[in-house]
Amino acid sequence: MAAGTGRRWGLRVGHFGVVGLFTLFTAFPFYWMLVTTFKRTSDLLKRGNNPFVYNEAPTLENLRVLFQETFYVKWLVNTALVGVAVVVITLILAIPAGYALARLTGRWGEQLGIGIFLTYLVPPTLLFIPMSRVIGDLGLQDSLWSLVLVYPSFTIPFCTWLLMGFFKAIPRDLEEAAMIDGLSRFGAFVKVVIPISVAGVLTVVIFSFTLVMQEFVYALTFISSVRQMTVSVGVPTFLVHGDVYFWGSLMAGSFIASVPIAILYNFFVDRFIAGFTVGAIK
């Protein structure tokens, strides 16, 4: 009996240890950003100082520099603008496509759906070279419009796929009833299906927005002036002057732009996984 409880406790401690170690690994960089945000530069750059405590009084100076002396706010605004535009384009194109793939097309639709999804896997690093030329020829170099144009290339495939799964789960009876009441097929889609698909649409909105926030390669390639940058490129390239790193402001900028959106995303994560796992789970 005693051995049994001992073993159980052992398992529990082991379990706690495993989960704890992994959590430490994944979350520590963010904790470290938060700690560094409020440290004085003189405290940070003194070798021998215990980095885990505040050797000098905490300060808001890094945040002041970030918000007043850099383009950080501008970058956040740029990111939000691009995000909203990309979300709108994605919704307009992906909602009808997802519905059509779920309902209106038979076998070839299924093949096409997989084909569309596969384009999500074509990486920016394969396309950025010709894209940079095309963007230049269109006169969009250094403009946020270049990002608005290109980002749907990865939001549309994944969102069409997600919405297709979502629409498939809606019972057909609902549309059929509406069609018997005199609505056309398209009318039933607009007036019946879309209103009850708010959850799916919201998932797509959050997902597209986070993808825009995360994108780095295209933004780095197309945008070269500081004022036009998005936050994911501005922070790593412009808060570093030559060899001088403004660690406090860097960490503050990274933390503020990543953790809030991460918390939001967390609520939707199961739906994305359902999209990622395709047919591998029954």
Place this chain on the structure above:
Amino acid sequence: MATLERDLRAPAAGRRFGFVLDRPEWLGPLMIAPAVLYIVAIVGLPFLLALYYSVSDISMGRRTLGFVGLKNFISVIPTSKFQTSLQNTFVFAIVSQVLVIILANILALALLKEFRGKWVVRLLLLLPWVAPISLGTIGWLWILDSIYSVINWTLEAFGLITADGWPMYLGKPYLAMGSVITVHVWRLLPLATVIILAGLTSIPKDIHDAAQVDGASFWRHHFQITVPLIRPILLVALLFGLVFAFTDMVVIFVLTRGGPYDTTQVLASLAFFTGIQGGDLAEGAAIAIFLFPLLLAVAFVFLRIARRSEVT
């Protein structure tokens, strides 16, 4: 009454284009077309251009686009820079994926159990995947700093290294590769974990019960029952991981810029430095094209999985 009225009006409108809104064989293609056209225009065309650029003499600021055959490949393949990058790409992708799959399996098994505060733990575990990767990597840049690394401070405090023996994580060849791989594992672990966890939770409970009744040991249970059942989903996790690892340049760009001495240079970052920063679009395209066969292989396996799941 209202329905009757609408029924009467419907055919009138239907004469022009109303029938399009009602017939699946018209409406379907019509609703898909905009999305497909957009994708063809901004993924398909640039992709064809990428193929053509690799056999052309295009460069930034010049308007020429002449065909030069395999010249770019012939000039780029023998360079040690390219060969190092090719080798690094494989080391980087394969080592990080092996680690991700092993660690994600352990973590997913641990998360299968219910415990208090699980949602907070899940949020913390997901952070690296959800946060913009370039910003998360900045955190690591500071953690791995050559002079102020918190890891080194801790190691010294425990007496494991001396003050003048601090490793330079990003400045020494093998250490730099190790660091880049670690950060990449950190970034991809959450995705692989939740995918595998989704697979584990989809296994019906009575299968586990039956195994327990039969007295299967933990290891036997795991490797002979659980793993075969989740094999398709393990494959999915591996495929996504491989694509992300083979084609990613963000972690490397932020941490090392391919250095020291190109020891962490991979094809994607080399294509960027050659094509965009160096302005030699043609040679950059030739380097990036090497990513393509790999994607083809991944797409092939993916299609097979999708097809198999349709049959069963």
